[in-house]
Amino acid sequence: xxxxxxxxxxxxxxxxxxxxxxxxxxxxxxxxxxxxxxxxxxxxxxxxxxxxxxxxxxxxxxxxxxxxxxxxxxxxxxxxxxxxxxxxxxxxxxxxxxxxxxxxxxxxxxxxxxxxxxxxxxxxxxxxxxxxxxxxxxxxxxxxxxxxxxxxxxxxxxxxxxxxxxxxxxxxxxxxxxxxxxxxxxxxxxxxxxxxxxxxxxxxxxxxxxxxxxxxxxxxxxxxxxxxxxxxxxxxxxxxxxxxxxxxxxxxxxxxxxxxxxxxxxxxxxxxxxxxxxxxxxxxxxxxxxxxxxxxxxxxxxxxxxxxxxxxxxxxxxxxxxxxxxxxxxxxxxxxxxxxxxxxxxxxxxxxxxxxxxxxxxxxxxxxxxxxxxxxxxxxxxxxxxxxxxxxxxxxxxxxxxxxxxxxxxxxxxxxxxxxxxxxxxxxxxxxxxxxxxxxxxxxxxxxxxxxxxxxxxxxxxxxxxxxxxxxxxxxxxxxxxxxxxxxxxxxxxxxxxxxxxxxxxxxxxxx
Numbered sequence: 001x002x003x004x005x006x007x008x009x010x011x012x013x014x015x016x017x018x019x020x021x022x023x024x025x026x027x028x029x030x031x032x033x034x035x036x037x038x039x040x041x042x043x044x045x046x047x048x049x050x051x052x053x054x055x056x057x058x059x060x061x062x063x064x065x066x067x068x069x070x071x072x073x074x075x076x077x078x079x080x081x082x083x084x085x086x087x088x089x090x091x092x093x094x095x096x097x098x099x100x101x102x103x104x105x106x107x108x109x110x111x112x113x114x115x116x117x118x119x120x121x122x123x124x125x126x127x128x129x130x131x132x133x134x135x136x137x138x139x140x141x142x143x144x145x146x147x148x149x150x151x152x153x154x155x156x157x158x159x160x161x162x163x164x165x166x167x168x169x170x171x172x173x174x175x176x177x178x179x180x181x182x183x184x185x186x187x188x189x190x191x192x193x194x195x196x197x198x199x200x201x202x203x204x205x206x207x208x209x210x211x212x213x214x215x216x217x218x219x220x221x222x223x224x225x226x227x228x229x230x231x232x233x234x235x236x237x238x239x240x241x242x243x244x245x246x247x248x249x250x251x252x253x254x255x256x257x258x259x260x261x262x263x264x265x266x267x268x269x270x271x272x273x274x275x276x277x278x279x280x281x282x283x284x285x286x287x288x289x290x291x292x293x294x295x296x297x298x299x300x301x302x303x304x305x306x307x308x309x310x311x312x313x314x315x316x317x318x319x320x321x322x323x324x325x326x327x328x329x330x331x332x333x334x335x336x337x338x339x340x341x342x343x344x345x346x347x348x349x350x351x352x353x354x355x356x357x358x359x360x361x362x363x364x365x366x367x368x369x370x371x372x373x374x375x376x377x378x379x380x381x382x383x384x385x386x387x388x389x390x391x392x393x394x395x396x397x398x399x400x401x402x403x404x405x406x407x408x409x410x411x412x413x414x415x416x417x418x419x420x421x422x423x424x425x426x427x428x429x430x431x432x433x434x435x436x437x438x439x440x441x442x443x444x445x446x447x448x449x450x451x452x453x454x455x456x457x458x459x460x461x462x463x464x465x466x467x468x469x470x471x472x473x474x475x476x477x478x479x480x481x482x483x484x485x486x487x488x489x490x491x492x493x494x495x496x497x498x499x500x501x502x503x504x505x506x507x508x509x510x511x512x
Contacts, residue, residue: 186226279312359387
C-alpha cells in the first residue's frame with residue numbers, strides 16, 4: 001500500500017506535490033519521492049524516510065517545472081533499499097516516470113517476458129518497475145514522435161491485458177503530459193480533481209485519496225473508474241477513456257477498515273460514515289452474543305483508526321466512551337512497520353495508558369482489526385498493568401485468515417494470528433477475557449450505500465480467501481511467503497546507495 005499523486009499545473013508544482021505527499025503520509029512511511037518536468041528536462045529527488053526528512057530546501061528549489069508526480073512507499077515487494085524508492089524512470093520512449101500503488105500478481109512472469117521478448121532490462125525487484133516497462137514498451141511499439149491521447153490509452157489498454165493484480169498509477173511522459181490509470185477491478189483507489197487559475201485555465205491533480213485534493217484547494221471531480229485512464233497534455237487539455245474490456249468494482253475493503261484517512265471519500269463512499277456503521281454493526285453483534293448484561297464499564301479505542309467505530313459502539317451500548325491511551329505522534333503506524341520485533345517495540349513507545357480510565361473497571365478495547373496479534377497482546381497487558389479488572393477486546397473487522405496479494409503487508413499465512421485458529425484460541429493468545437469480531441456481511445453492509453449502486457462487492461480476500469483476479473493458488477501463496485515474510489525480510493541483504501547532489505545528470509534526470 002502506497003500513496004501516489006500527480007499534478008498538471010500552470011506554475012511550479014514542487015510545493016503542491018510536497019504538501020500532497022504529506023497528506024498521504026499515512027499510506028507509506030518507508031520512502032518518498034518526487035519528479036518534476038520542465039519542458040524536456042526531469043528533476044528527481046527520492047530517498048528512504050518520511051516526506052519531511054527526504055525533502056529539504058535545497059531539494060525543493062531544484063524540483064523545477066509545472067508538471068510532476070510523487071510517491072510515498074510502504075514496501076510489500078522487493079527490498080527496502082532507497083534504490084527502490086519511487087518514482088521510477090525509463091528513457092525510452094520519450095522518457096517516462098511512474099509511481100504505483102498496489103501489487104502485480106504476475107510480475108515474475110512479465111519480468112521474464114520483458115527481458116526475453118521485449119529486450120528490456122530492470123534494475124530492481126520492484127513490480128512497479130515491471131509495470132513501467134510494460135507501459136513504456138507498448139508506447140514504443142507505436143513509433144510515434146509525439147504520442148496522441150489515443151496512443152496513451154492504447155498503451156494503458158495493453159497494460160490491462162498483460163498485468164494482473166492491483167494498481168493505481170500516475171505517470172509522466174516527458175514534455176508530453178500526465179497520465180493516471182486504475183486496475184480493471186478497481187482494487188486500489190485513484191481520484192482526480194481540478195481548480196481554476198488565471199484566465200480561466202485549469203490545473204489538475206490525481207491522487208490516491210480525496211484528502212490530498214481538497215487540502216490543496218482543488219475540487220474533487222470524481223473517482224477514476226476501474227480500468228479507466230486519464231491524460232492531461234502539456235496544453236492542459238484533459239482526456240478520459242475506459243481502457244479495460246471488462247471492468248468491475250471490487251475496491252479493497254481494508255481501505256475503509258484501516259488504511260484510508262477517515263475524512264477520505266473512496267468511490268463515492270465516506271470512510272468516516274463507513275466506520276461509524278462498523279461500530280454500529282459491532283455493537284449489535286455484542287448485544288446478540290454477550291447479551292444486555294455485557295458487563296462493560298467503559299469503551300476505549302486503540303488510537304487512531306478505531307476511534308470512529310468505538311464511539312458509535314459505545315453510544316449504542318449505552319456505556320462511557322473514554323480516551324484511555326495517549327498516542328505519541330512521532331511513532332509511525334505499527335501495522336506498516338517491517339518486522340515483528342520493530343512492531344512490538346513501537347507499541348509501548350507509541351501508546352501510554354491513562355490509569356484512572358482503567359483502574360478497577362471492565363474495559364472494552366476496540367481496534368480496527370487484528371492481523372498478527374502483536375499490538376493487541378501488548379495493549380491488553382498495558383491495560384491490565386494500569387489496573388483494569390477485566391479486559392474485553394473487539395475488532396471492527398472480521399478475522400484476517402488469508403494473505404494479501406494486492407499491496408498490503410500480509411504475505412505469510414503463518415504470521416496471521418487467525419489462520420487455523422478459532423476465536424477462543426485467539427482470545428487465549430492475546431490474553432483477553434472476552435473477544436469478538438465483526439461479521440463479514442455486516443462489514444460489507446456498513447460500507448455499501450444506495451447512492452453508489454455500482455459498488456456492491458469488495459476485495460475481501462484477507463477475510464474469505466477469494467482473490468478477485470482469479471490467478472492465485474497455493475503455489476503462489478507459498479512463494480509469496482518465502483519471499484515476503486518477516487523472516488525473509490530479516491535476512492534480506494542489499495547495498496544501499498543514495499546519490500544526493502544539486503545537479504547530477506543521470507540519463508536525462510537531474511537529481512535534486
